[in-house]
Amino acid sequence: MGSINGKDIHKVVVACDAGMGSSVMLASQLRKQLKKYSVTVEHTPVNSIPGDADVVITHNGLAARARAAAPDKIVVPFQVFLGDPAVTAVVKAIESGGEVSG
Template sequence: MSSIDGKEITKVIIACDAGMGSSVMVAAQLGKRLKPYQVKVEHIPVNEIPGDAQLVLCQETLVARAKKNSDAVIIGFQNFLGDPVFDRVEQVIRDGGTLDG
């Protein structure tokens, strides 16, 4: 398991499977939430996670695939809207702390 300090995060990847609907919406919403902290949010297919990725968020069903493609901290979520993972990410970026994944 890897971890990252929230104050070190400059980019968050929302990794998706084949579709571009719900995950694009998540990326846009999270991008607005994290903009005040100068953190970029990008939407990328799970098989194309870049090597410089720090934090990857994806559906729980995609976590194993994401871990095969990246050494980043990878955290799964269950719901595209209102999942507590998004609140936790914002809180750790804003206030400091560690994210494990």
């Protein structure tokens, strides 16, 4: 489990299983929140996490698969698709330069 400073995050990936609903909404919300920080947000299947991702945000039930698919990435699991404290902490770290662990 590593960490990264929020100022060093340039790409966030929202990884999901197969659906296109709630995780797409989360990715869209993050895109809007992080646009002014020049952070790219992508939505991808959990088994296809791109190599240039700095942080992977995924539902708690998929965290183990995300870590297996991208063992060198910071994986941040969440419980609720909108308004989850773990996702809010990532946004705040990018805004203020705090640490993101995963």
